[in-house]
Amino acid sequence: MDKIIKYDQLLQLLSAHAKELLREPGVLFWGILFPILMSLGLGLAFTRKQDVIRDVAVITQHQKSISEADSSSPLQTFLDTRTERLPFQSGEPAQYKLVIPNDKLGNTTFVFKQATWDNAIVMLKRGSISIIITETGDGIHYHFDPRNPEGQLNYLKLTAVISGEPRPQTSDSNIEPLTVTGTRYIDFFVPGLIAMGIMMSCMWGISYGIIEKRSQKLLRRMVATPMKKSHFLISLITVRLCMSFVESSLLFLFAWLAFGITIQGNVFALLTLFLAGNIAFAGIAIFTSYHTARTEIGNGLINVVVMPMMVLSGIFFSYHNFPDWAIPVIQKFPLTMLADGMRSIFIEGAGFTETIFPIAILSIIGVVFFSAGLKVFKWH
Amino acid sequence: MNNHSTQTVTREAVVEVRNVYKSFKTVKAVQGVNLLIYSGQFLALLGPNGAGKTTLVEMIEGIQTPDSGDIVIMGKHWKGHADELHRLIGLSLQETRFIDKLNVRETLKLFASFYDLNHQRVEEIIDMVGLKDKCTAYVVNLSGGQRQRLALGIALLNNPKILLLDEPTTGLDPNARREVWSILFKLKEQSETSLILTTHYMEEAEQLCDYIVIIDNGQILKEGTLDQLLNEDRAEKLIAFTLEDDQHISNLDYSEMPFPVQWDTFGKSGSVALNQIEADIPTFLSFLKQHNIGLKNFECRRKTLDDLFVSMTGRRLNG
Ligand SMILES: Nc1ncnc2c1ncn2[C@@H]1O[C@H](COP(=O)(O)OP(=O)(O)OP(=O)(O)O)[C@@H](O)[C@H]1O
Ligand SMILES: [Mg+2]
Numbered sequence: 001m002d003k004i005i006k007y008d009q010l011l012q013l014l015s016a017h018a019k020e021l022l023r024e025p026g027v028l029f030w031g032i033l034f035p036i037l038m039s040l041g042l043g044l045a046f047t048r049k050q051d052v053i054r055d056v057a058v059i060t061q062h063q064k065s066i067s068e069a070d071s072s073s074p075l076q077t078f079l080d081t082r083t084e085r086l087p088f089q090s091g092e093p094a095q096y097k098l099v100i101p102n103d104k105l106g107n108t109t110f111v112f113k114q115a116t117w118d119n120a121i122v123m124l125k126r127g128s129i130s131i132i133i134t135e136t137g138d139g140i141h142y143h144f145d146p147r148n149p150e151g152q153l154n155y156l157k158l159t160a161v162i163s164g165e166p167r168p169q170t171s172d173s174n175i176e177p178l179t180v181t182g183t184r185y186i187d188f189f190v191p192g193l194i195a196m197g198i199m200m201s202c203m204w205g206i207s208y209g210i211i212e213k214r215s216q217k218l219l220r221r222m223v224a225t226p227m228k229k230s231h232f233l234i235s236l237i238t239v240r241l242c243m244s245f246v247e248s249s250l251l252f253l254f255a256w257l258a259f260g261i262t263i264q265g266n267v268f269a270l271l272t273l274f275l276a277g278n279i280a281f282a283g284i285a286i287f288t289s290y291h292t293a294r295t296e297i298g299n300g301l302i303n304v305v306v307m308p309m310m311v312l313s314g315i316f317f318s319y320h321n322f323p324d325w326a327i328p329v330i331q332k333f334p335l336t337m338l339a340d341g342m343r344s345i346f347i348e349g350a351g352f353t354e355t356i357f358p359i360a361i362l363s364i365i366g367v368v369f370f371s372a373g374l375k376v377f378k379w380h
Numbered sequence: 381m382n383n384h385s386t387q388t389v390t391r392e393a394v395v396e397v398r399n400v401y402k403s404f405k406t407v408k409a410v411q412g413v414n415l416l417i418y419s420g421q422f423l424a425l426l427g428p429n430g431a432g433k434t435t436l437v438e439m440i441e442g443i444q445t446p447d448s449g450d451i452v453i454m455g456k457h458w459k460g461h462a463d464e465l466h467r468l469i470g471l472s473l474q475e476t477r478f479i480d481k482l483n484v485r486e487t488l489k490l491f492a493s494f495y496d497l498n499h500q501r502v503e504e505i506i507d508m509v510g511l512k513d514k515c516t517a518y519v520v521n522l523s524g525g526q527r528q529r530l531a532l533g534i535a536l537l538n539n540p541k542i543l544l545l546d547e548p549t550t551g552l553d554p555n556a557r558r559e560v561w562s563i564l565f566k567l568k569e570q571s572e573t574s575l576i577l578t579t580h581y582m583e584e585a586e587q588l589c590d591y592i593v594i595i596d597n598g599q600i601l602k603e604g605t606l607d608q609l610l611n612e613d614r615a616e617k618l619i620a621f622t623l624e625d626d627q628h629i630s631n632l633d634y635s636e637m638p639f640p641v642q643w644d645t646f647g648k649s650g651s652v653a654l655n656q657i658e659a660d661i662p663t664f665l666s667f668l669k670q671h672n673i674g675l676k677n678f679e680c681r682r683k684t685l686d687d688l689f690v691s692m693t694g695r696r697l698n699g
Contacts, residue, residue, distance in 0.1 A: 012493035016482055023481040023518075216477040220443055224473075226466045227494040380443050 006228060013227075013235035021205070021239060031201065031247045035193055036254045039186065042316075043259055046185035053109045054154055057120035059134045075135040078162050079112060086111075100161065108157065130154055133162075183347075190255045191342035192315040194248045195277060199309065199335050201244040202281035203288065203302050206236055210289040211298035214378070223379045233374075237282045244278060265344065266351035269359075273345065276359040277338040279366030284334070287373035309335035334365055391418045394542055394574050395440060400449030402435055402598075409435040410446070411598040417542075417591075422568060422575040424585035424592045426685060428697055432598035433578040434474050437546050440576065441471050453542065467495065470540030472531040474547050474578075480520035484511050484530055487519055488537065495538040502537075509533040509563060525556035532560065536567070543567075543575045549584060557581075561588055580697055582685035594689060601692050609688055616683050617657055619664060622649040624674035636671075638663050642691050651687060654680075 021027055060076050079085075083096035093114035100108045112133075115123070120132045130151040132143040140162060144151030213219045223229060255261040263270060288301050312319060312326075313335040322330060330336055341358040344350035397415035401408075410432045417423050425433045438444040440451055442458040442465060451458065453465055478487050488502045506515050509529040514522065522530065532548060549557040561584070567573055579585055585592045586606055593603040602609060610616050639660070643650040654660040657680060668675065689697045 006493075006496070008496070009493045012490045016479060016486065016490045019486065020479050020481050217473055217475055218477055218479065221473055221476045221478075222494075224441055224443055224466065224469075224471055225491060225494040226463050 006231065009228065010231050010235060013231055014239060017235050017239040018242075021243060027243075031197075031243065032250055035197055035247065035251050039190055039193055039251065039255055040258065042189055043186035043255070046189075051106045051109070053111065055111050055113060055123070055129045056154065056158065057115040057123055057129050057132045058112045059115060059117055059120060059132065073135060075133065075140050075162070082161070083112065098161065100157065110154075110158070131158070133158070184259075186255065186259045187261060187347050188318075188343065189316070190251065190259075190261055191346040192313075192339040194251060194274075195313075195335060195339035195342050196310065196315050197247050197251065198244050198274070198277045198338065199281050199306065201240055201247065202278065202285045203306050205240045205243065206282055206285035207289040207302050208295070208298055209236065210286070211292055211295055214289075214293045215295055220380045229379065233286065237278075240282065241275075241278045245274070248274065261346070263346055264349035265346065265354075269350065269352045269355050270342070270345045272352070273338070273341045273355050273359050273362075276362035276366070277334075280334045280338070280362040280369075281366070283366030283369035283373070286377070287369040290373045290377045293378075309333050312336070313339055315339060334362060337362060393417065394419050394454055395576070396450070396452040397436070397440065398450040398452070400436070400439060400446045400451065402432075402439060402444065402446050409598050410439070412449075413595075413598070413600055415593065415600075417574050417576060419541075419574055420568075420572045421591055422564075422577070422589040424589035425576065425578040425595055426580075426582065426585045426592055426689075426697065427578075427595040428580065428695065431595045433595060434546055435598075436595070437544050437576060437578055438473075441469065441544055442466075467538060468541045469544065470535040470538055470542070471544040472528075472535045472546060472548055474550075476531060478519045478527075478530065478534075481518055483516050483518050484522070485515045487530065488533060491534045492537055497537060505533040505537055508536065508566075510559065525552045525559075528552060528556075528560065529563075532563065539571070540573060543573050545575065545577045547578055547580070549579065549581065557584070564588055582689075582697060585685060592685065594685070594692070596689075596693055602688070606685075609685065610683050617654045617680065618651050618683050618687060619654060619661070619678065619680050620649070620651045620687075621675050621679070622677040624676050627674060636667075638667050644690070645694060649677075651690070653683070653691075 058075065058079070060073060060079075079096045083098040086095040086097055088094055095114070096112040098110045098112070100110070102108065113123075113129075115132075117132075117134075120129070123129045124132065130144055130148055131154045134141045134143065142155050142158065144155055146152070210219070213222075222232065252261070252263075284305060288305055289298065292298055292301065312322070312330050313333050314320075314330070315335070319327060319330045319336065331340070337358040341350075341355045344354055348354075393416045395415070395417040397413055400410055400413050402410040413432075413436060415423075425436065427433050435444060439446050440453070442462060445458075454468060456465060458465060479490075482490070485502060485506065488505055489499065492499070492502050506512055509532055511526065511529055511533065514526055519527070519530065528548060528551075532545070535543060535545065549560050552560065564575065564577075565588070567575075575589070577584070577589065591603070591605060592609060594601045594609075639652045639654075641650045641652050652660075652664065661680065667673075686697050689695070
């Protein structure tokens, strides 16, 4: 009567949880389609060779007599000789176009717009330009925010063309675009997306599921039977684990077909890390849902756990852009550990030796939170 | 097989509630309740909203724990015997939702697995509660009455020795209510199951149960069989009347009233308990005539539990 595992009970619970999950049409979209669309969108946006168009405001000395070429103005001379004047309606400021072709990096087109200082500042504030060029008696001046990398980049490119030195053709041939597998944005992004999927699946699937059942009094009805509580939780976690395995596999399959992503490291290490990540977030999910019977509060709690990690853990962009003091903290988040571990296997070809530390820590996090949550868990 | 003499001498209590108290922050939900429920007995807990019925029943179910007092089921306390007691008990909560996207049969199978029961029992239950044509419908698509019957079916799965139903017929139409009653009647005929049922409906208590406990403000006001409760003061019939619109209790000199009148809270209608209809009605009518009292409404009937409740608390049970 008191067997440790009751197979029929466990089987029925597994099947109930699985059916509950699979019969919810939203699951298919949010769990499977949405991550794939996200990888597709961001993958395309950041992987394509980019042709860019940049607007630049120019304020020449003799604003009023634009049409008359002024030999004493190097800026006006540059505009008249090197650029193509765009057709314009009378009364509107003149515009000039210059294309800097580049096979490897994509073409850059500069559009120079005649403007007054005030107009130029407005454009700058709106973000439609990042640099203003003026001319005084002692030469050409470039105005831009030194903290804006876009402004800096435009400055470098523009000085090269405006100061008249033809760009040395040799420089281009030195550029070797790194679009090989493993160094593109999509290679960085997909492992992170898989890690995030594990977190989301556990937190929303397990935590929210439990809180909802508690709010509907289903939890108290179930524990008023000889049901084993451990079986209830194990089955819930197992179903989620299988679900996130399917989700991750499909996402990987898609990324492999569409972008040629490969796993360069040890596949078994990856599977172990995947399992450890699920353990960690399942534990955290149980802990998060230990008490509340209100789904609104549950929503908030889950967001409190999920949001900071989503923003900080470097899923979309590297967390190395955060201040130095924050990085050691960020690196200790479970999602960071999971995402970094996944990337090291996917991209850097890591194996068990490199990932055993995060695997162990994630498993311990899961077990600790699970035990703590279970101690205080409110079934009624 | 049964020794007839011992059966009649020692009736065995299956549930014993001894001096139980339970409070929530400011509310004293149950205050010193004592109850004995015997094998095969059907007991109704009758009381208005907030009386403490659910709290009491959930303490017996082991879902809530009393602040003080003892609850003993088949000689065992909840502490340390939970798994055993769960197997003896069948219950339905006042409000439960089951898993929306499971169908009726799957839901029953799930609960059957908790009791190590086979699928044959599931089919029996589907028959018993009349959900055969709904057995592949998702729970979320069941009507309120069908859902109540599913809850009842789950409560009956393990052939419980003790069945606890918290308002099993609230919100059902009269026909659906009668269907539930007939399931319970059959159970009474065929098994030794004891039932504790909470309800607002006095007919439910009257028809279905052989022992009635009236509870209000967490205390037992009165308990006994229907006859015991109604015949206690030997007046089992009564006159119920409503005064004409222009008259009020304050216009009357009720010291002269031939019988004690139980007035309602508005002082417009009241009731009088009678010992003998034939002799008492003429007395009452002549008193009205003497004092020029006009009545809007006058009826003479058998006393009900509702009347009893009014006489004890001045409030009606429902409506
Ligand atoms: N969890 C709780 N927290 C605070 N107060 C509670 C809680 N449960 C019940 N109460 C209070 O205890 C009192 C008794 O509630 P209970 O649910 O037992 O009444 P009831 O007789 O079942 O009423 P109803 O017929 O409306 O179901 C009520 O005043 C209620 O507000
Ligand atoms: Mg109640």
